[in-house]
Amino acid sequence: MTTESLRTTTVRRDAGGRADALVRLLPVAGAVYVVSWVLGLLVGPSAPSVGAPAGEIRDFYVGHTGGIVVQSLLVHGLAGIALAVLALGFARALSAHGAPATWIRATGLAAAVVSLIQVVPALIACSVADTASPSTSAALFDAVNDADTVKLLLLAAFAITVTHAGTRAGVLPGWLQMLGYVLAPLLVLGGLAFVIDVSALYLVLEVSLVALLVWAASAGWVIGRCATG
Numbered sequence: 001m002t003t004e005s006l007r008t009t010t011v012r013r014d015a016g017g018r019a020d021a022l023v024r025l026l027p028v029a030g031a032v033y034v035v036s037w038v039l040g041l042l043v044g045p046s047a048p049s050v051g052a053p054a055g056e057i058r059d060f061y062v063g064h065t066g067g068i069v070v071q072s073l074l075v076h077g078l079a080g081i082a083l084a085v086l087a088l089g090f091a092r093a094l095s096a097h098g099a100p101a102t103w104i105r106a107t108g109l110a111a112a113v114v115s116l117i118q119v120v121p122a123l124i125a126c127s128v129a130d131t132a133s134p135s136t137s138a139a140l141f142d143a144v145n146d147a148d149t150v151k152l153l154l155l156a157a158f159a160i161t162v163t164h165a166g167t168r169a170g171v172l173p174g175w176l177q178m179l180g181y182v183l184a185p186l187l188v189l190g191g192l193a194f195v196i197d198v199s200a201l202y203l204v205l206e207v208s209l210v211a212l213l214v215w216a217a218s219a220g221w222v223i224g225r226c227a228t229g
Contacts, residue, residue, distance in 0.1 A: 026220040040071045047060065077115075093223050118148070183211045186204060
């Protein structure tokens with residue numbers, strides 16, 4: 001047994017069953033994160049573009065209330081909970097290797113909180129869709145989009161921190177290291193699509209989402225299995 005392995009084992013034993021459970025949940029949390037996003041995109045309607053007329057946004061909420069509610073609960077709610085578990089699990093699993101656990105937790109949990117907060121304006125917009133003015137619907141729509149930009153910036157910091165820590169710990173394969181480092185700038189550029197109506201940014205956003213889901217599921221599986229194997 002190497003010194004590093006001994007450190008990892010000691011930390012896990014000192015933390016007790018609760019910490020072990022967080023690490024063991026990493027593969028599950030990664031899978032839930034992906035499934036919640038995929039299902040949300042499948043069941044929910046396509047949103048209007050940034051800068052769409054207020055009347056079009058109001059019609060969007062009026063005509064797709066049920067789908068928007070389900071989509072928000074999956075993409076922002078359930079995915080936010082899974083992200084919080086990933087943040088806590090990654091911090092715990094990688095702290096044994098000298099990783100900045102506080103920074104991993106801070107960026108991951110902050111992104112999770114923003115995701116959960118997004119559920120609120122989405123549900124309000126749906127609940128008052130029939131009576132709200134177009135400007136009110138547009139303001140709530142913008143609130144969700146602005147939060148998405150902040151969330152993606154936090155996810156970029158989270159992804160690069162976890163990737164760097166996992167690389168130093170020697171638990172990530174080369175392709176996953178590369179994906180993590182490429183993911184960060186993709187998320188930053190993709191986040192701009194929620195505030196700037198440019199078609200190229202929408203393409204980057206779509207690519208960044210696919211990369212994020214692959215990274216989250218893969219990192220959850222690899223780090224979780226290495227830490228408990």
